[in-house]
Amino acid sequence: MATVSKIIALGLLFFASIFVGTAQTSNKPRINTSIWNTLSKVTYKVVTDQYGEINMPVFGKEVKELEGKEISISGYIVPADGPKGVFKPDHFILSSLPPEACFFCGSGGPESVVEVYMKESFEYTSSPITIKGKLSLNGADTYQLMYILEDSDFEGIAKTLSSK
Numbered sequence: 001m002a003t004v005s006k007i008i009a010l011g012l013l014f015f016a017s018i019f020v021g022t023a024q025t026s027n028k029p030r031i032n033t034s035i036w037n038t039l040s041k042v043t044y045k046v047v048t049d050q051y052g053e054i055n056m057p058v059f060g061k062e063v064k065e066l067e068g069k070e071i072s073i074s075g076y077i078v079p080a081d082g083p084k085g086v087f088k089p090d091h092f093i094l095s096s097l098p099p100e101a102c103f104f105c106g107s108g109g110p111e112s113v114v115e116v117y118m119k120e121s122f123e124y125t126s127s128p129i130t131i132k133g134k135l136s137l138n139g140a141d142t143y144q145l146m147y148i149l150e151d152s153d154f155e156g157i158a159k160t161l162s163s164k
Contacts, residue, residue, distance in 0.1 A: 031096045031128055031158070035073050038062050039147060040111045049142070057110070057139050057146045067137045073114060073149070074130045074158035089121035093145070094131060115145040118152045128158035 041060035046053050059067075075094040094114045101107045116131055133152030138144050 030098075030101075031074050031076070033074060035071055036075075036096045036112070038066065039114075042111050042146070054142060056142075057137075059137055059139065063137065066135050069135060070132060071135050071149070072130055072132045072155060074128055075114070076126075076128050077124060078113065089124070090118045092116055092118075094129075094149070099126075110146055113145055114147040114149050116149045116152050118154065120153075122154045125157065130155040130158045 041062050043058045043060070044055035045058055047056050048054075073094065075096050076098050078093040078095050078099050092115075094116050095108070096112045097108050116133065118131075131149060131152045132155050133149035136148040136150055138146045138148055
């Protein structure tokens with residue numbers, strides 16, 4: 001299973017590297033809330049592993065203060081998980097950017113996406129949603145995103161797309 005995960009992760013990185021700078025524009029807005037602004041407070045350090053150099057996150061103080069806490073976050077579902085490229089209703093990626101302009105397509109950065117593990121499945125929607133769950137910070141496992149929301153609940157369609 002670890003080998004399959006490595007192949008998928010390397011494939012995603014390869015795919016993303018091909019399309020960097022070629023992201024489509026979208027008529028859907030970027031979600032700009034205080035939680036996404038806090039999650040953007042991350043820098044990166046270059047480390048070397050068996051595959052070469054990789055950027056690993058260094059979380060800022062405000063981000064570290066959120067670790068292990070329950071947060072609510074709004075975003076768009078990125079329906080790219082699994083071999084068929086379909087939505088998995090209990091494990092998916094939530095992005096501050098609409099799917100046609102997401103991190104994997106060359107816009108934003110890794111701080112603009114969160115890996116979500118749901119308590120219960122729900123139906124896919126192209127509308128922005130709000131999820132509530134416990135935030136974990138991942139600064140070591142290159143086969144998962146750096147932000148992971150666990151034990152998450154679907155709160156509904158997002159009402160507000162920006163805040164100060």
